Amino acid sequence: MKKNVTAKIQGGQIPKGKVRVSGAKNASTRLLAAALIADETVILTNFPTELVDAQYKIDFIRKNGGNVSVDVASETVEIDAKLLDNRSLDSYDFPIRTTYLLVPGLIKRSGVARIPYPGGCKIGDRGYDLHLMVWRTLGAEVEEKPEYIEVRAPKGFRSGEINFPISTIGGTENALISASIIPEATIIKNAYISPEIESLIAFLRTLGVKIEVVGNSFIKVEGSNYLRGSLFQVMPDRIEAITWIVYGIISGGNITVEDVPFDTMEIPLIHLQHAGIDLYRNAKNVIVSPECLVNGRIQPFELACGTHPGIISDMQPFYTLLGLHADGISRIFDYRYPERLKYCEELNKFYDGALSCKPGAITINGGKPARPSEANSTDLRGSMAVVIAALLSNGQSTIHNIEMALRGYNNLEHKLSDLGIHIEVEEAVTA
Ligand SMILES: CC(=O)N[C@H]1[C@@H](OP(=O)(O)OP(=O)(O)OC[C@H]2O[C@@H](n3ccc(=O)[nH]c3=O)[C@H](O)[C@@H]2O)O[C@H](CO)[C@@H](O)[C@@H]1O
Ligand SMILES: C=C(OP(=O)(O)O)C(=O)O
16 A cells, blocks of 8 residues: 655646546445345445555455455455454554544354454544444443454444444444344434445445435434345545635636536535636536636635534544635634644645644635645644645645545546656655
8 A cells, every 4th residue: 555655746837628426435435335235246336446545455355354445447356254253463554534434344144343443634633442342232342452452352343323423434334244244123313324434324225224314313224134236336426525615716717527426515615606616517526626716816705614514624624725825814613623734834834824723723824826845734624635735836846645635535546647647746755
């Protein structure tokens, strides 16, 4: 897997052309784990095969005996988990967040699961205690070993009632997949229903799991000992869509963003309107061009990130970028991930200190032109944000560790190249 990747970026290139949004990271990597509980083959289409996070998960599955074939050309992944088995690995270094979703498949096949500690972006406090709570509620023993988390349920999980004290995406996904292998009813209270979770529920139903959702936070799951296979399409990535739209606006480019999942991003798009941006769109695509700016400029704005259907935290850095190009002072609040600020220090290198931050709040003094710089990738979205800042600056910039951006942006270099943008990417050779 790629490590220590540096990008040399010549600013001032204006994007022009088409870019298609890939299958969503936060859907595809969940479906991949959920496929492990099926007793027949699962085929996932529109799968972002080049996504580094997906590749880590596939690697883990293969190392534990699962069969995964990947067809890059058709963006299809076929998973056969019949031979999945819990094995002792030489290394548990898998820097992805949702390792916990690999547990149900392993419990189903071998009654024991050893999984890497949840990694993912360092965006502040990211507990995993609620995942342990899920497994314990379902009758498992859980032990935190130095290298991995071990979950034991030799006779499989048993049904229970899971009551989340806070609304958690990962926790809800874990509870859903874990409950699906139990042939009795499990109740999940205070669940979080996001579009990606709706898609996960739709997938689990295709396997034969009965899932009832009442209102927006109560779920009843009735699983089965035997689960069918499935042919399922990964939904497009709403965070990638907002990334390209914002890039199109602030670059003054002329781009068509294809496969935009409009129904999952109503409020994020309303906030663009409030910033004076009137996008041309049809059922699936958006055309971004300088004419979209109603008054010829981006209006400053104030917004708060939160749970769906609002602006989710992963979109925050792109609204920050938008604010940097707005005509005045904008403010962004994020009290769900108040420490998601490290990337701001990196962006400040390009924008002459235009961002001032305190936990949960970013104030943006918009309107300063971007200048070239050398910056680090602090997290996935932050990495993509500095790549965009470098593209907008007038000169050559260097961005370190852009493998972070590649965790969440499928085929990034190719997509940029289709927009006429060339970046030079180099991976450090390690002895
Ligand atoms: C699938 C998905 O869309 N994941 C998103 C989710 O991550 P992730 O699924 O990790 O986030 P959660 O919704 O689980 O976390 C919400 C809050 O609950 C806390 N918590 C969570 C689990 C736990 O066991 N204990 C605990 O304390 C977290 O620290 C956080 O403060 O939100 C992040 C911030 O928007 C995004 O970057 C991820 O892309
Ligand atoms: C923080 C993110 O992902 P993860 O939860 O996988 O770290 C992200 O997608 O921005």
